[in-house]
Amino acid sequence: MNGPWLVMCDVDGVQTWLLRSVHLREIAGASQLLVDHDDEMPKVAVGGQALFSGGGSALVRFDHRAQAERLQRELPSSLQRRTVDATVTVSEPQGVGTGPFGDAVARAVRDVEQKKRLGRLHGETADACFALRCQGCASEPVVAEGQVRINNEPRLLGAGCLARHKARSRAGWLDWMRIRPGWQGIGPAHLPADATELSGGGKLALVLADVNGVGERLASLQTEESYKVFSEGLTRAVHKALVEAVADVVTPREDDGWKLAVEVLYAGGDDVLLACRDDLALRLVRKLVTEFGSRASGDSNHWCGGVPLGISAAVAVVGPKFPFRAAHAIAGRLLRHAKRVARQERWTEGAVDWAVVTEAWAEGGPILSDRSIESSSLALELTGRPYRASAAGLRSLGSFQEACSKLATEFPRNKLFDLRGLCSASQLAPRASGAATRRAVDEARQDLSARVLDLVGRLQRNPDAARRWTEAISALGLDPQKPFWNVEAEWRTPVGDLAEGIGLWGLS
Numbered sequence: 001m002n003g004p005w006l007v008m009c010d011v012d013g014v015q016t017w018l019l020r021s022v023h024l025r026e027i028a029g030a031s032q033l034l035v036d037h038d039d040e041m042p043k044v045a046v047g048g049q050a051l052f053s054g055g056g057s058a059l060v061r062f063d064h065r066a067q068a069e070r071l072q073r074e075l076p077s078s079l080q081r082r083t084v085d086a087t088v089t090v091s092e093p094q095g096v097g098t099g100p101f102g103d104a105v106a107r108a109v110r111d112v113e114q115k116k117r118l119g120r121l122h123g124e125t126a127d128a129c130f131a132l133r134c135q136g137c138a139s140e141p142v143v144a145e146g147q148v149r150i151n152n153e154p155r156l157l158g159a160g161c162l163a164r165h166k167a168r169s170r171a172g173w174l175d176w177m178r179i180r181p182g183w184q185g186i187g188p189a190h191l192p193a194d195a196t197e198l199s200g201g202g203k204l205a206l207v208l209a210d211v212n213g214v215g216e217r218l219a220s221l222q223t224e225e226s227y228k229v230f231s232e233g234l235t236r237a238v239h240k241a242l243v244e245a246v247a248d249v250v251t252p253r254e255d256d257g258w259k260l261a262v263e264v265l266y267a268g269g270d271d272v273l274l275a276c277r278d279d280l281a282l283r284l285v286r287k288l289v290t291e292f293g294s295r296a297s298g299d300s301n302h303w304c305g306g307v308p309l310g311i312s313a314a315v316a317v318v319g320p321k322f323p324f325r326a327a328h329a330i331a332g333r334l335l336r337h338a339k340r341v342a343r344q345e346r347w348t349e350g351a352v353d354w355a356v357v358t359e360a361w362a363e364g365g366p367i368l369s370d371r372s373i374e375s376s377s378l379a380l381e382l383t384g385r386p387y388r389a390s391a392a393g394l395r396s397l398g399s400f401q402e403a404c405s406k407l408a409t410e411f412p413r414n415k416l417f418d419l420r421g422l423c424s425a426s427q428l429a430p431r432a433s434g435a436a437t438r439r440a441v442d443e444a445r446q447d448l449s450a451r452v453l454d455l456v457g458r459l460q461r462n463p464d465a466a467r468r469w470t471e472a473i474s475a476l477g478l479d480p481q482k483p484f485w486n487v488e489a490e491w492r493t494p495v496g497d498l499a500e501g502i503g504l505w506g507l508s
């Protein structure tokens, strides 16, 4: 096979690496280190041209195989100098030859994936016992210069966390916001010191988003030029959508005490990870998905080749002391589920899910399984989630927002929490969990239906509340007397989502 030669590199477990520390400051700093690494790529890839570079991933093109091999040798140590403890997997050089460009890209991606699988066989977990462990990540020894103050508390850090800690003093993603009015004077001083400050005393939301179907699209590209156009267009669209989403929910103020309620932790290629105050989460996500959609469809966006792309998102709402790693694992699980649903339902815009995490349900699996009662031929889905990432239509995020806004005033909030309590598999049919029969599913549905109508029926003495209920349920495209969507072998009700929605849309 002849040149040009392609080398794909990808920082290992990048989001897990970012979230290794428990401190927000070091997570954000780690993100900055990755940006530095991306910026340094042209210096390390001598004789090469980065066709794509972002978030610790890159695809670099070389004329000669020897140059490609040099990057392969030198990139791991260059990354380690920057980050202390991040590792990167680099593919074997792949010749493009005369075949389609996408084939060579797909080979490089497969090679990276295979190497990562092999690497794990050797077991890379750090399990050594240190006399004094880093108070950021608990998995490295403390270094002498690692004494820092985090929110006025003394902390001892290891080399890895210290590098992250120092990197936070640079502006990073705030530089992207400069194109928006009011953001020119916003700098590192306005970044929150920790998760408690970020959440403003309430809860915080970890938002994870990912563009749908990028891998298939990249593999289908025929030429190097089309790869460059696509990956540049994709990165720009994600980046701009992110800027618009943050600007939509944050009004910057330059006074000293003011702190941002959003922190972008990672934005590379088609992935985004950010933390924000919980009452900003759904508005931010809605803006992100719609802004991305408008930049990834239509005739004016040539980069996506006339085939629209969508982005899916998942939100884990947690207390400020809840470990980022655990919240990220939950959001990741929800995101994979949302993307699967978007594919099944052919929602090109993508899908959006969230979970308010309580101590009792602190894992993705139980959160998802508590949402449905299923037999082999009939299912009762106790939520509308994931919602379609569109502004209007059945099961859309837009209609859900409208329904929540109808109930934000004049409707007793405790009734909404009662509804949410009803919409839980473990409450409704504790014995049906696992393998239910069709009859048990149908009975659970009738039971839920009767309880919902009973609860709403008691609102009749309060005409404003009754009217609000009718408006909200109609906004969801449902009959107020039958608060279910009936889709073939599935009953689905969104009424339990409303209580959480009011808070997450910032309506309370």
Ligand SMILES: [Zn+2]
Residues within 6 Å of the ligand: 021, 134, 135, 136, 137, 138, 139, 140, 157, 158, 159, 160, 161, 162
């Ligand atoms: Zn550490």
